[in-house]
Amino acid sequence: MNNLIKLMTKKTFLLLASSSLFLLSACNNSNNDDEVMVTPPPPIIYSYEISVTNLTQAQPMSPIAVMLHNDGDFWQVGTSASTALEKLAESGDNSELLDNNIILVSKSGAGILPAGMSETIMLDIQDNIPAKLSLATMLVNTNDAFTGINALAIENLAVNESISVFTNSYDAGTEKNSELMATIPGPAAGGEGFNNARDDVDFVAMHAGIVSQDDGLMQSVLTQAHRFDNPSLKVTIKRVK
Amino acid sequence: MKTTLLTAALLLAVPTSSAYAQQVEITVTNLTQGLYYTPLLVSAHNSDTALFSLGEMASPELQAMAEGGDISGLSAMLTNANATSVENPAGGLLAPAMSTTTMLDTAEGNNYLSIVAMLLPTNDGFVGLNSWKIPSEVGTYTFTLNAYDAGTEANNEVINGGGAPGVLGIPADPSGKNGTGATGVTMVEDNNKVHIHRGNLGDDDLSGGKSDLVNSVHRWLNPVARVTVKVM
Numbered sequence: 001m002n003n004l005i006k007l008m009t010k011k012t013f014l015l016l017a018s019s020s021l022f023l024l025s026a027c028n029n030s031n032n033d034d035e036v037m038v039t040p041p042p043p044i045i046y047s048y049e050i051s052v053t054n055l056t057q058a059q060p061m062s063p064i065a066v067m068l069h070n071d072g073d074f075w076q077v078g079t080s081a082s083t084a085l086e087k088l089a090e091s092g093d094n095s096e097l098l099d100n101n102i103i104l105v106s107k108s109g110a111g112i113l114p115a116g117m118s119e120t121i122m123l124d125i126q127d128n129i130p131a132k133l134s135l136a137t138m139l140v141n142t143n144d145a146f147t148g149i150n151a152l153a154i155e156n157l158a159v160n161e162s163i164s165v166f167t168n169s170y171d172a173g174t175e176k177n178s179e180l181m182a183t184i185p186g187p188a189a190g191g192e193g194f195n196n197a198r199d200d201v202d203f204v205a206m207h208a209g210i211v212s213q214d215d216g217l218m219q220s221v222l223t224q225a226h227r228f229d230n231p232s233l234k235v236t237i238k239r240v241k
Numbered sequence: 242m243k244t245t246l247l248t249a250a251l252l253l254a255v256p257t258s259s260a261y262a263q264q265v266e267i268t269v270t271n272l273t274q275g276l277y278y279t280p281l282l283v284s285a286h287n288s289d290t291a292l293f294s295l296g297e298m299a300s301p302e303l304q305a306m307a308e309g310g311d312i313s314g315l316s317a318m319l320t321n322a323n324a325t326s327v328e329n330p331a332g333g334l335l336a337p338a339m340s341t342t343t344m345l346d347t348a349e350g351n352n353y354l355s356i357v358a359m360l361l362p363t364n365d366g367f368v369g370l371n372s373w374k375i376p377s378e379v380g381t382y383t384f385t386l387n388a389y390d391a392g393t394e395a396n397n398e399v400i401n402g403g404g405a406p407g408v409l410g411i412p413a414d415p416s417g418k419n420g421t422g423a424t425g426v427t428m429v430e431d432n433n434k435v436h437i438h439r440g441n442l443g444d445d446d447l448s449g450g451k452s453d454l455v456n457s458v459h460r461w462l463n464p465v466a467r468v469t470v471k472v473m
Contacts, residue, residue: 053295053296054296054436055295055296055436055437056432056436056437056439057390057430057431057432057436057437057438057439058431058432058439115431115432115436116296116392116432116433116434116436117296117434118296166387209440212442214426214442214451215442215456223427224396224426224427224439224442225427225429225431225439226439227439227440227442228437228439229387229388229437229438229439229440229462229463230387230437230462230463231387231437231463232437234295234296
């Protein structure tokens with residue numbers, strides 16, 4: 001009987017916790033208060049340390065969005081970008097992406113991650129080992145370039161194990177790569193971020209890189225310094241708990 | 242990403258103990274159409290040794306290799322760390338699309354492989370493999386490498402023989418397809434840490450312009466090398 005109550009307490013604690021009446025009556029009916037009053041098992045915390053290094057020459061990254069989830073993904077090559085991804089890729093605003101209902105837990109980096117700099121983001125999740133990790137950020141001196149990790153399987157990552165990933169750059173396909181000052185939000189231009197017009201191919205693909213005024217695109221506000229090649233980030237995902 | 246996972250899986254399958262020597266055959270292929278590698282440095286070393294770290298400042302030894310192809314400093318560093326190294330396996334420059342093969346008998350504990358060479362013509366570009374754990378399992382392992390920028394010199398793309406650390410300029414273009422008389426692409430390097438090279442810019446003016454490099458000859462996209470490691 002006591003074992004049964006213990007088992008029940010463990011298994012159904014979350015449901016029963018709100019019902020003080022049940023616990024109270026269980027107490028009264030039991031011959032062994034110690035067993036019944038056993039404290040619920042502490043929640044199991046799974047903890048991940050995500051280290052990101054910006055490998056570009058002069059492309060600051062917008063605040064890094066990190067998402068733990070079990071299903072789905074955040075983009076597909078050849079498919080139209082979601083509005084949330086469009087916002088991230090055109091303006092660096094990750095709020096809508098972080099709000100996706102497939103997400104179990106998510107976090108935004110502290111701020112802009114300049115070229116050559118590294119940042120560590122900690123992410124905890126309770127009682128639910130996540131199947132996948134995704135990460136996204138905008139290369140801000142571009143029209144709509146982004147980079148990241150799309151639904152990387154992490155469920156078999158043991159404590160103290162890590163995976164390193166080098167990320168490629170994608171074009172959201174939602175804004176023409178005019179490189180005009182008015183269209184690029186990064187420090188190289190200070191222009192507009194998101195607008196809901198879609199004047200490009202309207203599907204996600206690998207980015208071909210920027211052209212720049214130094215390479216003959218006279219209208220471009222970008223210089224040779226803003227050119228980039230793959231990969232653009234080094235990301236190390238370590239499970240610490 | 243699949244490859245990364247596969248690599249991770251392979252690494253996980255390997256016993257952590259490294260208390261035995263291994264014989265490995267290493268082949269490096271220059272995948273570019275217009276870049277030469279200066280003499281390669283191929284080394285098996287311990288886990289505490291690294292020739293470079295992404296997002297960190299280059300060491301003076303790495304700078305000497307990346308700006309002028311001088312591997313003596315890195316080689317001495319490796320010798321001090323009891324590494325097993327091969328210098329210049331190609332017997333000089335490794336031309337576009339060419340391969341070179343060398344053998345390493347790794348001593349106990351030296352089960353991390355690193356490879357570096359300067360890319361010519363660049364200011365401080367290099368091809369690099371950074372502490373790849375050599376699997377203990379017999380087999381053939383193939384992967385590709387990227388081009389890095391040491392972050393120590395502005396990529397002005399002017400060929401003036403400048404190869405010593407701190408001397409601005411590109412030592413030479415072994416292909417001889419370069420231009421001359423360029424004014425220089427830039428005097429600034431925004432990212433002074435080791436990072437992914439943004440590529441040569443070049444131009445189409447052989448007797449002036451901003452760059453002595455040629456935009457239809459001296460560009461590349463990653464990856465720039467293929468490495469095949471045979472563990473015997």
